[in-house]
Amino acid sequence: MGGGEIETLIRLLSRLPGLGPRSARRMALHLIKKRETQMIPLVEAMEKVLDTVKTCSVCGNLDTVDPCAICSDVRRDDGVICVVRDVSDLWAIERSGAFRGRYHVLGGLLSPMEGTGPDDLHLSALESRVRSSRAEELILALPATVDGQTTGHYIAERLKDLNVRISSLAQGIPVGGELDYLDDGTIQTALRARG
């Protein structure tokens, strides 16, 4: 179909997260039909991102400027650094509007299963940043998974002699959470952490 050009597009689309061959075909056809309103703008947006977006050398965030807008915002609090696994988690916290400090993006989690060790994460950068900055608190905003907890413990242990308080996100019942639909672990944690 399409002398190979359409097939190549479908193959590349099907390698994107969450897409299989069927949804990639659907997406390719959609793009070809909506050439002016979707495909051309999408190509232009991707080229723009390729040209301008880079990783912040301070915190690991993605932005068109380095240091990123968050790192260079003088209104934000230097006293707190929020440690996240990934840029997507940074975005999630920013959307919540509940945090006005700085970030540090680890770029992953320690995972013996996947062979990710301390040197694969931006941990030395975090350590030297904490040493040289005015940060008083490090919030470990990591996933409530085994790898997330392992990573949190590792960071707390590694930085324990530095003059910084280490905290973690509270665990419990999510807002709007119906007990009936929550897993046992969440209910147990929420009971233990009751207050």
Added chain:
Amino acid sequence: MGGGEIETLIRLLSRLPGLGPRSARRMALHLIKKRETQMIPLVEAMEKVLDTVKTCSVCGNLDTVDPCAICSDVRRDDGVICVVRDVSDLWAIERSGAFRGRYHVLGGLLSPMEGTGPDDLHLSALESRVRSSRAEELILALPATVDGQTTGHYIAERLKDLNVRISSLAQGIPVGGELDYLDDGTIQTALRARG
């Protein structure tokens, strides 16, 4: 995030079929991280498709040549034209390997609900093609939905005075279909069409 460039990319991705804001964000991050292996090849593939792919003026298929490879393949049977709603359905029939005739892509179905009338589909083109071609049979390979059946009846009525036999895909139990999991309509149709 990303001075607007990443947000623009996410907004455009979230307008693709099957993607919401969350999966669009995930996809954008994935593309930015896999810059060399995924994003650049995808931009190049889309540019290639934009440059080369066009609609076949005979059958409505998409290809880099016009007439398309199927229309110009001398080994295919001019005696049968398979009428499909869309290029995706043409691809599905080609994948089955069970058809060696020609196609005609309607570009949609008659739908009073969505305001799609006969003039919105490539029906005049089908009519003049049948008049001028050596086609002896027209296979209506349309979805087994109300709109699909309406469209099929309309085409059969409109072309009934032309010298062409009109057939439809058989309806019944799909291969591997467990009766227990099939809807009542399918079982009723399969019973009525038993043989």
